[in-house]
Amino acid sequence: MRITVVGSGYVGLVTGACLSDLGFKVVCLDKDESKIRVLQDGEVPIYEPGLKEMLSRNRADGRIRFTSNYTEAIEHGDIIVIAVGTPASEDGSADLGHVLSVASSIGRHLKSFKLVVNKSTVPVGTADKVRAAISHELVQRGMLPDLFDVVSNPEFLKEGAAIDDFMRPDRIVVGIDEGLHHARSKRMMGDLYASFNRHHARTVWMDVRSAELTKYAANAMLATRISFMNEIANLADVLGADVDHIRRGIGADNRIGHSFLYAGCGYGGSCFPKDTQALVSTARAHGQQMAVVSATEQVNERQKMILIDRLMQCMGADLSGRKIAVWGLAFKPNTDDMREAPSRVVIGQLLMRGATVCAYDPVAAQEAFHALHFDFAGNTKPLERLTMVANEMQALEGADALLIMTEWKHFHNPDFSAMKALMRTALILDGRNLYNPEALCDLGIAYQGVGRRNHLAQTVSFERPVHDLMEDLSVLD
Numbered sequence: 001m002r003i004t005v006v007g008s009g010y011v012g013l014v015t016g017a018c019l020s021d022l023g024f025k026v027v028c029l030d031k032d033e034s035k036i037r038v039l040q041d042g043e044v045p046i047y048e049p050g051l052k053e054m055l056s057r058n059r060a061d062g063r064i065r066f067t068s069n070y071t072e073a074i075e076h077g078d079i080i081v082i083a084v085g086t087p088a089s090e091d092g093s094a095d096l097g098h099v100l101s102v103a104s105s106i107g108r109h110l111k112s113f114k115l116v117v118n119k120s121t122v123p124v125g126t127a128d129k130v131r132a133a134i135s136h137e138l139v140q141r142g143m144l145p146d147l148f149d150v151v152s153n154p155e156f157l158k159e160g161a162a163i164d165d166f167m168r169p170d171r172i173v174v175g176i177d178e179g180l181h182h183a184r185s186k187r188m189m190g191d192l193y194a195s196f197n198r199h200h201a202r203t204v205w206m207d208v209r210s211a212e213l214t215k216y217a218a219n220a221m222l223a224t225r226i227s228f229m230n231e232i233a234n235l236a237d238v239l240g241a242d243v244d245h246i247r248r249g250i251g252a253d254n255r256i257g258h259s260f261l262y263a264g265c266g267y268g269g270s271c272f273p274k275d276t277q278a279l280v281s282t283a284r285a286h287g288q289q290m291a292v293v294s295a296t297e298q299v300n301e302r303q304k305m306i307l308i309d310r311l312m313q314c315m316g317a318d319l320s321g322r323k324i325a326v327w328g329l330a331f332k333p334n335t336d337d338m339r340e341a342p343s344r345v346v347i348g349q350l351l352m353r354g355a356t357v358c359a360y361d362p363v364a365a366q367e368a369f370h371a372l373h374f375d376f377a378g379n380t381k382p383l384e385r386l387t388m389v390a391n392e393m394q395a396l397e398g399a400d401a402l403l404i405m406t407e408w409k410h411f412h413n414p415d416f417s418a419m420k421a422l423m424r425t426a427l428i429l430d431g432r433n434l435y436n437p438e439a440l441c442d443l444g445i446a447y448q449g450v451g452r453r454n455h456l457a458q459t460v461s462f463e464r465p466v467h468d469l470m471e472d473l474s475v476l477d
């Protein structure tokens with residue numbers, strides 16, 4: 001069986017790489033010719049751990065190639081995987097423009113039976129639209145309108161651990177509808193994922209609509225857990241409790257589990273924000289409300305401001321003359337993805353309030369630069385006060401505060417004494433709860449996490465020197 005993957009972004013490239021690693025002959029197509037040229041030259045246009053090595057290995061062995069040519073790509077695959085973007089439209093609904101454009105292209109090039117597998121995250125009913133678009137093109141060409149089947153196979157990989165997630169899935173959701181091609185489609189999907197079902201069956205078979213909705217339900221559930229914990233953290237801050245203890249206390253309950261219970265400065269990325277919005281929008285279009293998911297979004301929007309609020313409590317709303325260091329730009333570690341990253345909101349606020357910002361991220365600086373230029377379109381003047389530096393310590397020179405936005409591993413155990421010596425004021429506002437508040441207190445660093453029982457930065461006047469700040473902290477403790 002040969003595979004074509006349409007869309008060579010985070011999902012498409014990982015899917016193509018992993019399937020080629022499992023021995024399939026894969027063609028990856030993208031309409032972005034510059035991206036395809038980069039891939040043909042042996043480079044990878046995105047950062048995803050292990051992806052470059054896997055692609056080059058399989059490329060060298062002739063199992064994967066890249067093209068922008070639809071004729072060649074559709075001819076190649078018995079299975080055509082759709083993995084193009086489904087960004088949020090103005091009204092929050094999923095924009096199906098890319099998916100339906102791919103469907104039409106498939107219809108224009110299809111000559112024999114193909115199984116179309118939709119991996120993009122799409123609202124319920126999209127498979128019907130994809131079918132209609134392909135059939136329309138086939139009829140135009142005087143061909144049988146049912147020379148294909150469409151199945152739903154939502155993707156659950158996480159950026160930063162995408163290869164591992166793809167190669168060791170918790171489950172594989174496959175939605176197939178009854179009809180002419182049902183048995184054949186089921187057999188092909190079974191063959192596609194046979195490697196993952198050897199030890200025990202991981203595929204969860206269902207109908208297409210249920211599969212489409214499963215993806216949204218999964219992301220909405222995970223986003224809700226994060227927003228829930230952020231609300232608990234904010235309450236813990238006020239009540240003098242520590243959310244980290246609470247996280248462990250509830251995570252140990254098997255019914256709850258430990259994942260996605262970390263409080264912080266909000267979630268971002270290409271999935272949770274747009275998928276929760278799309279779910280709310282789908283419900284609205286059908287006269288339903290998604291009260292929990294709507295609240296999840298609202299809490300997250302508010303949470304992205306939490307470090308700014310705290311900084312303003314210390315320094316006032318006018319940050320001109322302040323130098324703020326930012327560690328981490330990507331929406332999470334091990335990726336360069338800046339889509340909906342909370343750092344964009346935070347840096348935007350810092351710059352608009354007059355601060356000078358010195359930021360460091362090990363892989364996302366370039367993406368961040370583009371993303372912030374996009375955000376500031378029309379008035380890029382404030383961006384003149386933003387510098388991206390080559391290492392985390394450089395960002396601290398003369399800084400009035402450090403804001404931690406992404407929990408990169410090498411931020412876990414920094415040299416705090418050296419940090420303190422570099423900063424004008426040793427104040428750390430930690431949006432990812434990386435550090436031990438007591439340990440930093442002992443070192444004379446004013447520190448505040450999210451929901452960590454240390455009100456220091458909320459209550460002190462920033463003009464006072466650090467040893468005074470530490471006295472406030474000891475009073476609070």
Ligand SMILES: NC(=O)c1ccc[n+]([C@@H]2O[C@H](COP(=O)([O-])OP(=O)(O)OC[C@H]3O[C@@H](n4cnc5c(N)ncnc54)[C@H](O)[C@@H]3O)[C@@H](O)[C@H]2O)c1
Nearest residue numbers: 007008009010011030031032084085086098120121155159
């Ligand atoms: N990124 C994730 O972590 C993740 C995880 C699970 C599911 N998803 C879903 O998978 C889908 C793809 O996400 P992504 O992050 O890989 O997107 P992406 O933006 O990284 O990649 C999409 C690619 O599709 C290409 N494309 C768009 N229209 C095309 C067309 N007509 N023909 C050929 N190529 C076309 C774009 O040029 C781009 O390279 C989305 O629906 C997303 O919600 C993403």
